[in-house]
Amino acid sequence: MKRIAWIVGLAILLAGCAPAYDKQEEELMKETQENNQKEKAIVPKYSISDEYYRPLVNKKDKYEPSKARGIIVRQVDNRLDIEEMEMGLRRHSKEVYDPEEYFFQDGQYLSDDILNDWLDRKVNEEGSDGTPNGLNPSLPLGASEQQYRENPVYLSHILEQNFFKKTDEDNVELSGISISLAMKSEYEFQVEKWGASYYEEISRDEMLTQGKKMAQTVLERLRGMNKLEDIPIMITIYQQEAKSSVVPGNFLAKTTVEGKNGEISEWETIDEKYVLFPSDEAEENYKKESEDMLDFQNDVANYFPNYIGVVGKGFYKDDELVNMEVTIPIEFKGKAEIVSLTQYVYSLIMENFPNYFGIEVKVESHEGQESLIVRKPGEDKPYVHIYDK
Known part of the structure; x- marks a missing residue:
């Protein structure tokens, strides 16, 4: 985010010398998520550069934040990971959704209630803490240190980004979704409340295996949501760094599933590193x-x-x-x-x-x-x- 500050400053400086434009924004119509009614959406006519998406914002609220706003700060310990996940997902999305044709909006389908439900442990038949939809492994009540180590919390966050495209001169519609699964490389846990903290490293192979399995479940659940049956969905797996790290983690793999497809057939390896x-x-x-x-x-x-x-x-x-x-x-x-x-x-x-x-x-x-x-x-x-x- 800081890296683009000088570009923004330069744009503001140049704006004082540029000719005035009668209309700096474009009014379009898009369907609301909850029903089939149309609402006004605004996009700026100009972008900072070809590298950035033009944002799609609500006419009434101006900026429409993510439905899960703030969850990532509570779930991901390292701010560097938060920034890399958000900006890196956009970077990878450009290979699927061209910034010249698509508009960007923060995720509107995965609410904080949904994410809290999915990011929990899965409750088991014997009874345990968790939820029926939890994606992380179940853990029996009164679990031992060894059971904690054998059943770590792998998934810490699911980041969603939405992409819209013009259907005609006056309308836009949701035309793509990008998802990133934030996977832990180090699992911190306590056997007893307020007790000592323990740590368990999670290998890259184990992380990828679990991430790909969870990605398939997330895809199936997204396909069951209103209006997402036939939307292309890109999914990435992101490896977090330890919370004390001075560099962020990195993306490990990605896949794009075309509309109406509910199965992930193959993954592309991502070779990136800080x-x-x-x-x-x-x-x-x-x-x-x-x-x-x-x-x-x-x-x-x-x-x-x-x-x-x-x-x-x-x-x-x-x-x-x-x-x-x-x-x-x-x-x-x-x-x-x-x-x-x-x-x-x-x-x-x-x-x-x-x-x-x-x-x-x-x-x-x-x-x-x-x-x-x-x-x-x-x-x-x-x-x-x-x-x-």
Whole structure:
């Protein structure tokens, strides 16, 4: 989310110089979820870029939040996972629902009541805590530590996103749904209330097996909902990181099921990963980037006396670096130093980093963000902004 702030700011700045348009939005009609009546929906005529969907919002409420708004914050511990799930699901949805043709709306079918029901443990015949529709394994009353370990809570959240498409000049209809199952990589539990916390790691293979099984059940339940019988549904499986992790997790697999189909026939493996620099993993598995980041860190340290450290987060797809986000925390000693450091970092990017991947560098102090340098993949020169406080 923070990454697009400079783009938004630039758009606002340019808006002051642009010609006025009589109508900045487009009024369309769509069917309500509850009945077959039509209601007005608004879409902006312009998008920030081709990478983003134009949002579909309710005429009365302006912005119509998800029916399960807030659930993800309670279910997913790491905020980085929350951001990656939401933005990453949109990223993968673009391969199925073209942003030039589809409009976006937060999920309107999976309410908080439905999710609370599905995310619980399944109640068993002998009697246990849970619900009949719970997707997580059942657990007997008075379960032992070993029983907890053998029956972990795998699924923590189900994220829904809706996509609409024009049917004619004045109407839009629901034309696609994207779903992401958030699967735990680490299960935390307590045998006794207020007792000690225990941890159980969940392997990737076990997580995928359970996630694919749950995805089939979720698909069948969605097909049973009003108006979702013949809607294309994309489903992804997302692996969460531990709540203490400084990088988010990643998507493991995805599938798209065409309308009226209630069976998942095959899955496509997703090869994505976030890597922290510096780290043992980076040094062992990503030597070239690790060495480049170490050289960059040393150059900054030698140049700037109030330097604190450099932290990088690399995003890899199919084992190739796609984007690198770098944060440089400093002790603020004046605007002149900020300008000088930003210019120096700009030159380092130009001279030492190839442009086949994107790079974003943030200079931060205890007073907040001081400057921003962004270069998109394939571009020669970065965009630079120094904040005026």
